[in-house]
Amino acid sequence: MVENTLSIKAVDFNFYYGSHHALKNINLDVMKNKVMAMIGPSGCGKSTFLRSINRMNDLIEGTQAKGALLFGGMDVNEKSVDVTRLRREVGMVFQKPNPFPKSIFENVAYGLRVNRLFNGRDDLNVKVEQSLREAGLWDEVKDNLNKNAYDLSGGQQQRLCIARALVIRPEVILMDEPTASLDPISTAKIEELIQELKKNYTIIIVTHNMQQAARVADNTAFFMLGELVEYGETSKIFTKPDKKITEDYITGRFG
Amino acid sequence: MERHFDEELEALKKNILKMASMVDDAVHKSVESLVDMDIEMAEKLIEDDQIIDLLEVQIDRQCLELLAKRQPLAVDLRFITSLQKINNDLERIGDLAINVAHASIYLSKHPPLKPLVDIPKMEEETRKMLRQAVSAIVEKNPAAAREICLKDSEIDSLYVQVFREILTYMMEDNNNIKRGIRLILVAKHIERMADHVTNIAEDVVYMLEGKTIKHHIDV
């Protein structure tokens, strides 16, 4: 593991939904094998930034990006970038667990199948098992791989979604409020998992739970009204932020 | 946004101020009983220490409750954790005042060794520092807190002075040793009080600025 290698870099990055200026001159570095948390009031642009990285915003009509958002030395919005390849490198876990209504096995296998990333049935089995193990779900589901994913609990479903994202070996995993709909114990499991996963992946997480950001993240970015207000080490942000407005937000004086 | 939390923090602060003023009073009375050779006052002081101890426990519980309930961050987190430490230091100062009261009971039963000049001076300086630390909390004035840390060396040199002086008395006459050692210990207790006040001042700086100045580490 190389310390302090750059994974994602935003340079004067701007984003528009039609005429709405959703992100304003964002400059930010995300380091490899770190957990970066994004906090801020609703509509502050943190989710927009997250979805800009794997270009999920493409699904929305009338969006426009300006400036650079570099991943692997390339601007993700460059014409020559193959968006399916980008998404293979930048996985995503959503707010609500969203497994496919298929079996547990097929959920994990999906990414391998569409991207043709396996070599025969045995290889497929091995890779699915490996991801389920990484997501800390294997022991709970190994006897029921053919069961429908929706028979799992909410927390298990979310870990299944993480396994599904891991199976194609992305470099970065984006998590959009991954525990927003989970109970505290499932949340704790996901947070443990995040700590485990950062050994092999770079993780960017959006959260509304300040304590969660404090617990899991190495670095924290505070967004407000489309601007990056403050970005730094989590321990610093949560004990002594530089900006008054950051302090007011994380201590619940507004927002 | 008005937070109910702010009221809870305010209540906590009030208790700390109350604690500080009680400790300040105890320090003053302990040395007063020594100077006036007032056994009754010293005994009353020892008895009243319970009240300080009770308040300490109460503040401690208050802090823990707020940490658990509110899971504070940033300025709130620094405020509570600093007050927790300040509370502890105040209680230690109170204990040292009791030590002084015990010495004063012993010494009051014997003829005075010498007129006391430097010890009351140490006490006065120490209490000045303590009061300044308290007003630094109230006024949110880190500069005032920083000043306190510089004053600690004055107390240290006063202590060295008292030590040397009493040493000469003890060398002159063996009979002076018992009372001499008691007096040196009183001076040492007050010097320790000033150290605790310095800790408090350092915590106030951290509380207000988020900077660690203890042990001359500046992060």
Next chain:
Amino acid sequence: MKETHPEKQAIDKNRYARQSAGFLVLKACVLSVVLSLIVLIGFIVIKGMGALNIDFFIKFPENGMSEGGIFPAIMGTFLLSTGAILFALPLGVLTAVWLTEYSTSMKMVRLLRIGINSLAGVPSIVFGLFGLAFLVKFMQFGVSLLSGIVVLGIMVLPTVIVTAEEALLSVPKSFKEASLALGATRWETMYKVILPNAISGILTGVILGIGRAAGETAPIMFTAATFFTVKLPDSLFSEVMALPYHIYALMTEGSQAGQMEIAYGTALVLLMLVLAVNAAAIAIRIKARRGRKW
């Protein structure tokens, strides 16, 4: 409970009385609907029951259609509606896919929707005339199975498109997002995730379309149906008999004694057919809903 003033009690009583009156009206409405349905079905059943026997289903009409069975009409209706669906299904589903997933211009989509809705509102006799003018005459298909299939297909197209669109849209967006985020293309996402989850909804629409196509007379009158034939159709260009048209023919042209009973028998068969098809659609929908877990 607080004691209530007698005057107030009277007012309350009045309110309940009004409520009961309202319910009564509602009940009467529902009852009249159910009653007319029962009377209609009962009438057809009673009048048509007598004609039903095995021969009625498997024999050709005999003796100037006053005796024998309605086998060619059943076959004709079966072929016409199956053909219409085979024609409308791919066309309709693919249109729905394009409408929901691929269209980039909202204006275009809105225009198309208006078109589709208009198509659904066109009276069936107009379809018949179109078929006659365009398919039978201009395209030279003649009065044939093919012409009938195409006309009926076009006629059920709006049903298929709208239900397919609804079914596609009912698949949660989160599935699509999950698939795309895993590096799947939009097309892979469509056929691996969205279509499989929409299939039961689409099927329901298709079956309802069959029901509609099977019962129509006007569109096939000039394009496909024949009064009487002694053989089953041997190619797409043959004329066919069909249940609704058979009834029409018997009721309007016939004068022989047995014809009335056969007409009612035919109506009963057609009614059972349409009801069975609708029941199948409902069964599929219920099964799909029960199996759906998201």
